[in-house]
Amino acid sequence: MQKPIASRLSKLVTGLMVSVVLLALCSAGARAEPMPVRVGLDAEFGLDNSTSAQAVELGLRTAIAEINRAGGVLKGRPVELVTKDHRSIPARGIRNIEEFARMRDLVAVFGGRFSPVVIEELPTLKATRTLFLVPWSSADAIIDNDMQPNYVYRLSLRDSLAMPKLLQTAHKRGLDRVGLLLTNTSWGRSNLAAAEKHAAANKHITIVQTAWYNWRDQTLVAKYKALRSAGAQAIVLVANDDEAAVLVREVAALPASEQVPILSHWGVTGGEFTRQAGPALNKVDFSVIQTFSFFRADQQQLARFMRSVAAVSPVRRIEDIRGPVGVAHAYDLMHILAKAIDRAGSTDRKAVRDALEKLGPYRGLVKHYAPPFTPSRHEALSARELLIARYRADGVLVPADD
Structure with a gap:
């Protein structure tokens, strides 16, 4: 009677050992896939005739593809974009911000075109201490918001x-x-x-x-x-x-x-x-x-961008780019955010916010930032970048003489 019992015990021990080995392998496999660092985009995707949210998204995805090809952030973690549609309705935007604020490893949210939506979101951004990056909307009150500390930064026009x-x-x-x-x-x-x-x-x-x-x-x-x-x-x-x-x-x-x-x-x-x-x-x-025209961009920066945007979209020519300022601003702002994440060494939003104010010079597509932001300046662009443009007969927006 002892042999069957010993045999069963042996099989049980063997099974347990196999389970432990498999668990260890699974754990190792899980460690091999680093958790993504998330960024959000809260914009007007579902608004009829609007292309601004799509322009910002294109700029972000182009920059994110470059960042991830270079190894991501925080020593190997990929950046992942999460989008939400507010349809230009402030109540939807507020709900989106609340959802983003609860999201694990989400470091910042990018906004869309409509200043009135962003202005209505400001109290929620303040309450949740959500880092908010502005690549399009221009109302002064977005930055001049009386937050202490201010979690809003803009790379865009100002009224x-x-x-x-x-x-x-x-x-x-x-x-x-x-x-x-x-x-x-x-x-x-x-x-x-x-x-x-x-x-x-x-x-x-x-x-x-x-x-x-x-x-x-x-x-x-x-x-x-x-x-x-x-x-x-x-x-x-x-x-x-x-x-x-x-x-x-x-x-x-x-x-x-x-x-x-x-x-x-x-x-x-x-x-x-x-x-x-x-x-x-x-x-x-x-x-x-x-604030920017691809027709006047630095040729080296433009060539890099055009190679990258072709890898994530059907864009092959400057003329194919819709909402050019939204694309270019979001592209530069995402690269600046990635540098701040690495400087912070963390996905903690306060640490990343503080790091945004301590970055060195950065040569982007829109301009050379020296630096992008400071503790007293949350605007990355100035009057020097402004230009007047006109529509050609084919509908393409090009710089004008004045």
Whole structure:
């Protein structure tokens, strides 16, 4: 009777040893696959006619592919992008931020185009101490938010830079009497404050009148005509693609004697503006502010970017890039974040936030940052990067002479 018992014990011990070995192998295999470091993107993916979220995503994925090919961050951990759609609705954005804040190993969230959404998210960002990076939206209040410490950093345009540039461009063209046509949102109000401040300090510029419109308005021509009647020689427009296309079609239908130049903020570049405006765009004097153009990029940096973007998308030419500022800003900002993660040596958001303010110079696609951010400066761009662009007949946005 002893042999069967001994045999069973032997088999049991052998089985246990095999299980231990298999468990050890599984554990080793698990260790061979390092946990990803996550970054979030909270943007307007589901908004009709919008391409801005997709532009930011393309810039992020291009940079992430380069970072991961070079070994990732924190000595071998890959970067992983997690996207959420707020459809330009602030309540959705707030919910997205709350979900991102609870996500393990998520170091930062990138935002989309719409300043009003980001402004509504600020209290949640403050409460959760979520590091938030801005590659597109431009309202001053996004950075000037009274957070202590401030967890928001921007590599994008700022309204208090945009409006002076647009008004200065009008002045250079001999158009000193301007009308403002603004969206009735926090973004529009941010631009009004910036325009009035610039006009107060530059007496040769006169804002003859301000007109407001609401999102999804189906006509703007009456407001345009009212500004002309008030003496406007040019219109400074703050609009996104939908309303701007409505205006362009209506202005193109007017007699040439009733048309004045339109100088636009860059919200128009975040959607299907040229398609919606159609042939009317070629009949209107329309300019738009930008911070960057791929047509003027450093050739070495551009060649690197074009090789990388081709590996993650169908883009093969500069002309294929939609929402160019969103792509370029997100690309540089992701590389800057990766450097901060490595400097922090951790995915702890406070440590990464602090590291963002201590980075050395970095040569990016948009510019040479020396450095990108400091404790007192959470804006990576300045007035030196601003340029005016126009749409070619084929709908491609190119730098203008002024």
